[in-house]
Amino acid sequence: MLKKILKSESCAKCRLCCVFDRYDVWETPVFTEKICKLICAEKPDTEFISKDGGFIFKVKELDENELFTCPALTETGCMLGDDKPFDCRIWPFRIMNVGGRRAIAIASICREMYSRPLSGLVDFLKKGPADEIFAYADLHPEIVKPYYDGYPVLLFEKESML
Numbered sequence: 774m775l776k777k778i779l780k781s782e783s784c785a786k787c788r789l790c791c792v793f794d795r796y797d798v799w800e801t802p803v804f805t806e807k808i809c810k811l812i813c814a815e816k817p818d819t820e821f822i823s824k825d826g827g828f829i830f831k832v833k834e835l836d837e838n839e840l841f842t843c844p845a846l847t848e849t850g851c852m853l854g855d856d857k858p859f860d861c862r863i864w865p866f867r868i869m870n871v872g873g874r875r876a877i878a879i880a881s882i883c884r885e886m887y888s889r890p891l892s893g894l895v896d897f898l899k900k901g902p903a904d905e906i907f908a909y910a911d912l913h914p915e916i917v918k919p920y921y922d923g924y925p926v927l928l929f930e931k932e933s934m935l
């Protein structure tokens with residue numbers, strides 16, 4: 774979905790969104806059962822817990838400087854290719870519940886996208902991706918995350934669906 778504005782080479786060089794510390798471990802993606810099975814076929818030790826109809830990684834408590842690397846990350850990038858979870862396909866956009874209304878926010882940690890004018894990102898979302906993200910969330914409400922401070926909100930949905 775983001776191929777028009779985010780080059781895959783930029784992501785391949787970074788991979789920041791595939792590694793989590795104790796403060797952003799809540800950001801690990803939400804998976805469907807099908808994708809869980811794909812990961813377990815390659816990494817049988819991976820554990821998941823169910824979350825609102827989807828699945829998230831079971832992550833042990835992390836120490837101050839400890840990192841959790843997504844088990845789907847390999848030397849050559851994400852092993853899931855086009856089967857990446859929706860959360861990863863829209864990164865660094867996040868769909869969040871902001872005071873009872875769904876909104877699309879951006880993770881400022883993604884330097885590549887956050888260095889662009891926010892107005893340009895809003896324009897991009899309005900040309901179709903926003904509708905696509907809200908429509909996916911209608912079917913998979915488990916991807917809607919509680920609002921987290923520090924995530925600039927780019928766009929609210931027209932009417933509350935929560």
Ligand code: SF4
Nearest residue numbers: 791843845846851861
């Ligand atoms: S599923 Fe793939 S893209 Fe998503 S966090 Fe894991 S390695 Fe990264």
